[in-house]
Amino acid sequence: MPPKIEIRGVSKTYVTGRGGVQALRGTNLKLDAGEFVSIVGPSGCGKSTLLYIVGGFLEADGDVLVEGRRVSGPGTERGVVFQEYALFPWLTVRGNIVYGLDEKAMAGAERDAIVARLIALIGLEGFEDRFPRELSGGMKQRVAIARTLACDPSILLLDEPLGALDAQTREIMQDELLRIWVDTRKTVLMVTHDVNEAVYLSNRICVMSARPGQIVEEFTVNLDRNKTREEIFLSDAFNKVRNEVWLSVRRQALAAAKADAP
Amino acid sequence: MRPERTIAGAAGDAAWRVAPLVMLVALWQAASAAGLLNPAFAPSPRAIALALLDLLTGGEIGRNLLITLFRSFTGLALGAVAGIWLGLMMARSRVFNAYVAPIVGGTYSLPKSALIPLFALWFGIGSTTAICAVFLACLLPMVVNTAHGVTTTPRVLTWSAHALGTRERKMLTRIYLRHALPDIFTGLRIALGFSFVLAISSEMIASTSGIGKLVFMYGENGTYDYMFAAIVCIVIVAFLADRALLAIRRQALRWHESAAEGS
Numbered sequence: 001m002p003p004k005i006e007i008r009g010v011s012k013t014y015v016t017g018r019g020g021v022q023a024l025r026g027t028n029l030k031l032d033a034g035e036f037v038s039i040v041g042p043s044g045c046g047k048s049t050l051l052y053i054v055g056g057f058l059e060a061d062g063d064v065l066v067e068g069r070r071v072s073g074p075g076t077e078r079g080v081v082f083q084e085y086a087l088f089p090w091l092t093v094r095g096n097i098v099y100g101l102d103e104k105a106m107a108g109a110e111r112d113a114i115v116a117r118l119i120a121l122i123g124l125e126g127f128e129d130r131f132p133r134e135l136s137g138g139m140k141q142r143v144a145i146a147r148t149l150a151c152d153p154s155i156l157l158l159d160e161p162l163g164a165l166d167a168q169t170r171e172i173m174q175d176e177l178l179r180i181w182v183d184t185r186k187t188v189l190m191v192t193h194d195v196n197e198a199v200y201l202s203n204r205i206c207v208m209s210a211r212p213g214q215i216v217e218e219f220t221v222n223l224d225r226n227k228t229r230e231e232i233f234l235s236d237a238f239n240k241v242r243n244e245v246w247l248s249v250r251r252q253a254l255a256a257a258k259a260d261a262p
Numbered sequence: 263m264r265p266e267r268t269i270a271g272a273a274g275d276a277a278w279r280v281a282p283l284v285m286l287v288a289l290w291q292a293a294s295a296a297g298l299l300n301p302a303f304a305p306s307p308r309a310i311a312l313a314l315l316d317l318l319t320g321g322e323i324g325r326n327l328l329i330t331l332f333r334s335f336t337g338l339a340l341g342a343v344a345g346i347w348l349g350l351m352m353a354r355s356r357v358f359n360a361y362v363a364p365i366v367g368g369t370y371s372l373p374k375s376a377l378i379p380l381f382a383l384w385f386g387i388g389s390t391t392a393i394c395a396v397f398l399a400c401l402l403p404m405v406v407n408t409a410h411g412v413t414t415t416p417r418v419l420t421w422s423a424h425a426l427g428t429r430e431r432k433m434l435t436r437i438y439l440r441h442a443l444p445d446i447f448t449g450l451r452i453a454l455g456f457s458f459v460l461a462i463s464s465e466m467i468a469s470t471s472g473i474g475k476l477v478f479m480y481g482e483n484g485t486y487d488y489m490f491a492a493i494v495c496i497v498i499v500a501f502l503a504d505r506a507l508l509a510i511r512r513q514a515l516r517w518h519e520s521a522a523e524g525s
Binding site: 057073075076079080085086088089090092131132133148 | 418
C-alpha cells in the first residue's frame with residue numbers, strides 16, 4: 001500500500017523582479033495514514049509553501065502523491081485550515097460550515113445533522129447565525145476547523161492554525177485538535193513555529209532548514225495521549241524530545257542568521 | 263455605557279443636522295426682506311416656496327420628474343450591469359485587462375457631459391441621448407470599483423473555496439462577487455450621483471422634457487423662483503434616492519465591518 005502522502009523531490013522557486021528566490025529544494029517526506037506530522041523551522045524557511053503545494057494551491061517541481069495519485073490541484077480529500085481570516089466573512093457560522101456540503105449538493109436532513117454535530121463539537125451552540133466579524137479569534141478558528149471537518153477529508157493540512165490566538169485559547173484549542181485527531185484518526189500535516197505545540201500534538205516532527213528549505217532532521221514522539229496536559233508537559237519523555245527539537249530549530253535559525261549577515 | 267437611543271433623541275440629532283441648512287435659508291430670507299438681494303436675480307426663499315407649491319399642485323413637475331427618473335435609473339441600471347461585468351472580466355482576465363485598462367484609464371477623467379452634443383447628433387433629441395450619457399458616466403465608477411473588489415480577494419478565501427470543492431466557473435458568484443460587494447456599493451453610490459447630473463445636463467442640452475429642460479426653460483424665461491423650485495425638487499429626490507441606496511447597502515452588508523459603525 002502506498003503511503004497516505006508522499007512528497008518526492010519537491011522544489012519551488014518564486015519568480016521575483018530580480019531573478020528568483022528558492023523557497024524549497026528537493027524536499028522529501030512520507031506520511032502514513034493516521035499520522036500527525038508537524039513541520040517546524042526558522043521563519044521564512046518555506047514550511048507554509050510546502051503545505052500549500054500539498055494542498056494543490058501552488059505549482060512546484062517534483063511530485064506530491066496522495067494514496068499514490070499525483071496531486072494536480074486542490075481536492076476535498078485534503079482539508080485545509082489557515083492561520084486566520086480564511087472564513088467567508090459574508091456567511092454566518094452555519095453558512096461557513098455548510099459551504100462544502102452545499103458544493104457536494106448534499107440532501108437537507110443529512111446536511112443539518114452534520115452541521116448540528118459540528119457546532120456541538122466546537123461548542124458554538126447559539127452562535128449559528130453570527131457573522132465572523134462578531135466572533136473572537138478562538139471562535140473563528142473553531143468555525144474554520146468545523147468548516148473543514150464538514151467535508152470529512154481524510155487529510156488535514158494545518159497552516160499555523162493557532163498562531164494568532166492568545167496563550168490560554170491556544171492551549172484549549174490544542175486539546176481540541178488532539179481530541180479530534182485521536183477520535184477521527186485523520187492524517188494531519190501541520191506547520192507551526194511553536195515547538196511545544198508540535199511535540200504535544202504530533203507523533204513525528206520534521207525540522208526544516210532555512211531557505212532554501214529542506215527537511216534536515218526528524219524526531220519521533222511517543223507520548224501516552226490518554227494522559228492529561230499537565231502530566232505530559234511535566235514528563236521527562238516530553239521534555240527530552242522538546243529540548244532536542246528546540247536545539248535543532250535553533251541550530252537552523254542561527255545558521256540562517258549567519259548566512260544573512262553581511 | 264452607551265446612552266439609550268430614544269425616538270426623541272434621534273429627532274434631536276436630525277434637528278441638529280439640518281440646523282445649518284435652516285440657518286442659511288433664514289439668512290437668505292432676511293437678506294431678501296432687507297432688500298440686499300435683487301429679487302430678479304436671486305428670489306427670496308418665500309417666493310421659491312410659493313413657486314414650489316404652485317409646481318406641486320400642477321401635474322407638470324411630476325410628469326417631468328418621472329421622465330428624468332426613468333432616464334437616470336435606466337442609464338444607471340445598464341451602466342451598473344455592464345460595469346460589474348467589465349470589472350469582473352478585467353480583474354479575472356489578464357488579456358482582457360490589457361485591452362480595456364488603457365481605455366478605462368484614458369476616459370476616466372473625461373467629463374462625460376462633453377459627449378452629450380455628440381450623442382444628440384447620433385441619437386437625436388430625447389431619452390436615448392440622455393440614457394447613453396448616464397450609462398457612460400455610471401459605467402466607469404462601476405468598472406473601477408468592481409475590479410478593485412475582485413482583485414483584492416485574499417488568496418486564502420479562493421484557496422479555501424477550492425479546497426471545499428468550488429468549481430472554477432462557480433468562483434465568480436460564490437466568492438469574487440461576494441467579496442466585491444462592498445466596493446460595488448461604493449461604485450453604485452458614485453454612479454447614482456452621476457446619473458442625476460448627466461440626466462439633467464443632457465436634458466438641458468438636448469431634450470424637450472424632463473426636470474433639466476424645465477430648469478433650463480424657467481432660467482431662459484427669467485422666472486428664477488420657479489427655476490429654484492424645480493432644482494429643490496430634484497435635490498430632494500436625489501437625496502432620497504441616496505438614502506434608499508444606503509439603506510439597501512446596510513441590509514446587504516450586515517456581515518461587513520462597516521455594519522458595526524452604526525449609520
